[in-house]
Amino acid sequence: MLKRSVQIIVALWLITWGVLQVRLWVKDPSRVEKFFELIVSSDENRRSMVYGKEWHQFFNFCKEHLPSNSRYQIVGIPLASIHRARLLYNLYPRLLSNDPEFLVVYKKSDCRKSRHRLKASLGEDICIVDLREKDSAK
Amino acid sequence: MNFFLSLVPIILSTALGCSLIRVFDSKNLLKKVELLSLGFVIGLGLVTWWMIILFHFKQTLELRFLMGPIVGFSALFFVLSMIFNKLHRSKESIHYLKWSLSETLMLLGIGIHFLVVLFQALTKPMEAFDAVFNWGLKAKAIALSQALPWDLFNNSYYPHSNYPLLVPLSQVFSSSLIDGYDEFSSKWIFPLYLLAMASFLFASFRRSLLDRKSSLFFVFMLVSIPFIIRHSFNGYADWIFSVYFSMSSICLYFWVREQQKIFFFLSAILIGMAGLTKDEGLALCILQVVLIGFCCSKIGYSSVKDKLRVIVSYFLVVCAVLFPWLLLKVLIGGTTHAINTTSFLTLSWDRITRIIPIAYQYQNQVFGLRVWNLIWIIFLVAVVFNFKKFLLPELRYLFFAILGVFFVYTSVYILIPEHPEMDITWYLKTTASRLFLHPISVVIFIIGLFYQLEKTTNISKENKDGC
Numbered sequence: 327m328l329k330r331s332v333q334i335i336v337a338l339w340l341i342t343w344g345v346l347q348v349r350l351w352v353k354d355p356s357r358v359e360k361f362f363e364l365i366v367s368s369d370e371n372r373r374s375m376v377y378g379k380e381w382h383q384f385f386n387f388c389k390e391h392l393p394s395n396s397r398y399q400i401v402g403i404p405l406a407s408i409h410r411a412r413l414l415y416n417l418y419p420r421l422l423s424n425d426p427e428f429l430v431v432y433k434k435s436d437c438r439k440s441r442h443r444l445k446a447s448l449g450e451d452i453c454i455v456d457l458r459e460k461d462s463a464k
Numbered sequence: 465m466n467f468f469l470s471l472v473p474i475i476l477s478t479a480l481g482c483s484l485i486r487v488f489d490s491k492n493l494l495k496k497v498e499l500l501s502l503g504f505v506i507g508l509g510l511v512t513w514w515m516i517i518l519f520h521f522k523q524t525l526e527l528r529f530l531m532g533p534i535v536g537f538s539a540l541f542f543v544l545s546m547i548f549n550k551l552h553r554s555k556e557s558i559h560y561l562k563w564s565l566s567e568t569l570m571l572l573g574i575g576i577h578f579l580v581v582l583f584q585a586l587t588k589p590m591e592a593f594d595a596v597f598n599w600g601l602k603a604k605a606i607a608l609s610q611a612l613p614w615d616l617f618n619n620s621y622y623p624h625s626n627y628p629l630l631v632p633l634s635q636v637f638s639s640s641l642i643d644g645y646d647e648f649s650s651k652w653i654f655p656l657y658l659l660a661m662a663s664f665l666f667a668s669f670r671r672s673l674l675d676r677k678s679s680l681f682f683v684f685m686l687v688s689i690p691f692i693i694r695h696s697f698n699g700y701a702d703w704i705f706s707v708y709f710s711m712s713s714i715c716l717y718f719w720v721r722e723q724q725k726i727f728f729f730l731s732a733i734l735i736g737m738a739g740l741t742k743d744e745g746l747a748l749c750i751l752q753v754v755l756i757g758f759c760c761s762k763i764g765y766s767s768v769k770d771k772l773r774v775i776v777s778y779f780l781v782v783c784a785v786l787f788p789w790l791l792l793k794v795l796i797g798g799t800t801h802a803i804n805t806t807s808f809l810t811l812s813w814d815r816i817t818r819i820i821p822i823a824y825q826y827q828n829q830v831f832g833l834r835v836w837n838l839i840w841i842i843f844l845v846a847v848v849f850n851f852k853k854f855l856l857p858e859l860r861y862l863f864f865a866i867l868g869v870f871f872v873y874t875s876v877y878i879l880i881p882e883h884p885e886m887d888i889t890w891y892l893k894t895t896a897s898r899l900f901l902h903p904i905s906v907v908i909f910i911i912g913l914f915y916q917l918e919k920t921t922n923i924s925k926e927n928k929d930g931c
Contacts (some may be wrong), residue, residue: 328918335842342837343688349572349834361580365589373589408593414622415596418604422621462735 381409384452385416388430391446391454397423398454402432429455467586470638470649474508474656476531477637480538481507488544489726497667501660502730505707508653509737509785512633516740516788524610530640570680574662578685581658585651585697595699599626600647603635607645617796628789630740631701651699658696661707661905662687668714668909674916682912691835691901701742702898708738709748710905713865716752716910720759720861732778736785744902747876749782751868766926769835807879815878818888822877825892826870829900836900843907846914854910858917862910869903 351357364372374382392398398420402408413430414422428445431437437444437453443461445452482503485494494502508604514533515525523529563571590600601622605613606629617625642649662683669679686692695703710735719727735752739745753775760774830840847854847863854863877888 328915329924332915334712335838339685339838342833346690346834346837361583365583367587369589372587372648376588376591404602408596411593411597412591415590415601415604418601419608419615421615423619 372446377409377412381412384432384448385413385422387446387448387452388413388417388454392417392420392428394419394432397426398428398430399423399426400430400432401436402434427456427458429457431455466642466646466649466668467652469641470646470652473511473531473637473640474504474652476534476538477507477511478504479507480510480534480541481505483538483541483545484510485554485730485835486731487541487548489545490548491724491726492549493722493724493726495667495671497663501664501667502711504656504660505711506730506733506737508634508637509630509708509733509740509760512737512740513632513636513785513788515633515637516629516792519792520788521614525606525636525640526610527640530637537685540602544580555825564677567646567677567680570677571682572682577693578598578655578659578662581687581693581696582891584656585655586648588648588651588697590647592698592700594701597622597700598627599631600635600699602627602629603639603650604645604647605630607636607639607650612796617798626793626796628701628740628742628745628793630737633702634704643740648655651697654697654699654703655683657704657707658687658692661710664711664714665905665909668718669912671718672913672916674912678912678915682908685837685839686794686905686908689837689839689904691897692904695898695901701896702901705738705745706902706904707743708734708741708745709869710909712752713737713862713903713907714757716865717862720763720857723763728774728778732781739782739786740789744873744899745785746870747872748902749786751872752867753779753782755861755864755868758864762857793915807881810881818878819874821889821892822874825896829896832897835897839904839907839911840900843911849879850914853914853917859910859913862906862913866903866906867911869899873899 346357354360360375362377367375370382375383377385398417400410400423403413429436429440429442431440431451431453433451435451437447437451437455440455441460443456443459445454445456478500480503482499485499485502511530515530517526518529528724529640590596590604600614602616605616616622631653634653636645638652639650641643665686666683668681670676674682692703712731715727715731715734718724719731731752735745735749737745739749756778757771757775758845760771765771765774829836830844832840854860877891880888880891901914
C-alpha cells in the first residue's frame with residue numbers, strides 16, 4: 327500500500343512538474359532563447375531586456391540629466407507601479423522629495439505647460455523640468 | 465571579474481561560520497555537508513550582526529573593519545576548534561556507492577534547477593517590487609554610503625526604514641571587494657541559500673536514516689517547486705527567512721531526538737537570525753521558545769528549575785543575536801502597520817470574520833499547483849488521514865512548528881488594524897503565498913520523516929507476520 331502510494335505521488339509530482347515546464351515554454355516560446363541571450367549580454371543590455379527598452383531608455387535619460395544627490399518629483403507614473411519603484415532604485419542617490427529641485431515628467435503634457443526651465447527632453451512628453459529656474463520666455 | 469570578487473567575502477564568512485560551529489561541535493557530530501551549509505548561513509548572519517555593531521559605534525563599513533575581525537575570529541575559532549576537538553577527531557568515511565539511474569537523474573534535475581536559478585540571479589538586475597523598493601534599494605544605499613543611509617530612512621517616500629537588515633547587509637558584504645556597487649553580483653547570496661537549504665535537507669534526511677534515493681527525491685521536490693525557484697533569485701527576503709526558520713526547526717527536532725547541545729544552540733542562533741531577516745522572525749522566535757518549553761518536559765527535564773534553565777538559555781542566545789538589531793531599530797524609528805496593544809483592545813467581530821477571506825486565500829495556496837506543485841496537497845492528505853501519527857514523538861515537534869506558524873500568521877491577519885488603502889484582501893493577496901513559503905522546507909522534511917516512519921512500521925509488521 328505504502329509503495330503504491332509513493333509511486334503514485336512520485337508520478338503525479340513529475341507529471342505536474344513536466345506540465346509546468348511545458349506550459350512555461352508554450353506561454354513564451356522564446357523563453358530559452360532569452361535566457362541564453364541574458365547570459366551573453368552586457369549589463370546594460372540585460373537591464374534593457376528586463377525593464378523593457380523604452381523604460382530602460384527613460385531611466386538612463388533621468389540618470390544622465392538629474393545631478394547626483396539632487397531631489398526630484400515624478401509626474402505620470404502611478405504610485406503603485408513597478409516602473410516607479412524601479413526608477414526610484416535606479417536613480418538613487420537622487421531622492422524623491424516633497425521639496426524637489428527637478429520634476430521628472432513621463433508621458434504628460436506638463437513639459438509644455440511648465441513655467442520653469444526645461445532641462446532636458448526625450449520626445450514631446452518626456453522631460454525633466456528644473457524647478458529652481460523660471461522660464462523667462464513664458 | 466566582479467562575480468568572482470563577490471564570492472571571496474562569502475567564502476570568508478562561511479569559513480567564519482564553520483569555524484564557530486566547530487568550536488561548539490566538540491564531539492564532531494556534524495557531517496561536512498551540514499557544517500558547510502550551516503556555516504554559510506550562520507556566517508552571513510554573524511557578519512550582519514557585526515555590521516550592526518559597527519553602526520552602533522558610528523563606524524563606516526570600511527574593508528579593514530569588515531575583513532579584519534572576520535579573518536581574525538575565523539583563525540581564532542579554528543585554533544579553538546582544533547584544541548577542543550582533539551579528543552574526538554574522527555575521519556568522516558565517504559562511501560562511494562554506485563549511483564542508480566534514478567538517483568543520477570534526480571541529481572541531474574537538482575543540478576539543472578540550481579544552475580537555472582544561479583544564472584537568473586546573476587544575469588538579471590534588481591527588478592521585482594520589494595527588491596527594488598526595499599531590500600535591494602537599501603543594499604545599494606548602504607553600499608554607496610558605507611553607512612546607514614539616513615537620507616533614505618528619513619524620507620517618507622521610501623517606507624520600511626525599520627525593516628531588518630540581514631538581506632541588504634549580506635548583499636553589501638558580498639560586494640565589499642568591488643569598487644562601488646554591482647547589483648548583479650550582489651545577488652550571489654540568493655541561489656547559495658537554495659544550495660545551503662537543499663544540502664542541509666539532504667543531510668538531515670540521511671541523519672534521520674532515510675535512504676539516499678528517497679532523500680534525493682525530497683530534495684528534488686524542494687528545488688523544483690516553482691515558487692521557491694522564483695524566490696531564489698528575485699531579491700526578496702522571504703526565501704532566506706524561510707531557510708533560517710526551517711534550519712532552526714530541524715535543529716530543534718534533532719536536539720529532541722539526539723539530545724546533543726550543539727543542535728540546541730544552532731536552533732537558537734538560527735531563529736535569532738530569522739529575526740534579523742524579517743519582522744515575522746520576532747514572532748517565530750517566541751514560537752520556538754514556547755516549543756522549547758514543550759519539548760524539554762518530554763525529554764527528561766522534569767523539574768521546573770531544569771526547564772527554566774533550558775528555556776532561559778535558549779532565550780538568552782536568541783536575545784544575544786537580536787539585541788543589537790532591536791536597539792538599532794529603535795534608533796532608526798519609523799512606523800509600521802504592525803500590531804500593538806490597540807489592535808487587541810479594538811478587536812471586534814468584524815475583524816474575527818476575516819477568517820473567511822483568510823481561509824479562502826489559504827485554500828487557494830494549498831491547491832495552487834502552478835505555485836506549489838503538489839506539496840501542500842500531499843501534506844494535507846497525509847495529516848488528514850494520519851492525524852494521530854503526526855502527534856507521535858517522532859513528528860509532533862515539527863508538526864507543532866508548522867501549525868504554530870499558521871497560528872501566528874492567521875492571528876496577525878485578524879489583529880492587523882484597518883488601513884484605508886490596504887484592506888485584508890489586499891494584504892492576503894500580496895503576502896499569503898510568501899507566508900506559505902516560510903515553513904515549506906519543514907513541511908518537506910516532515911513528509912520525509914512520515915514516509916520513513918510508515919516504511920519502518922510496515923517492515924516491522926511484515927517481520928511479525930513472518931514470525
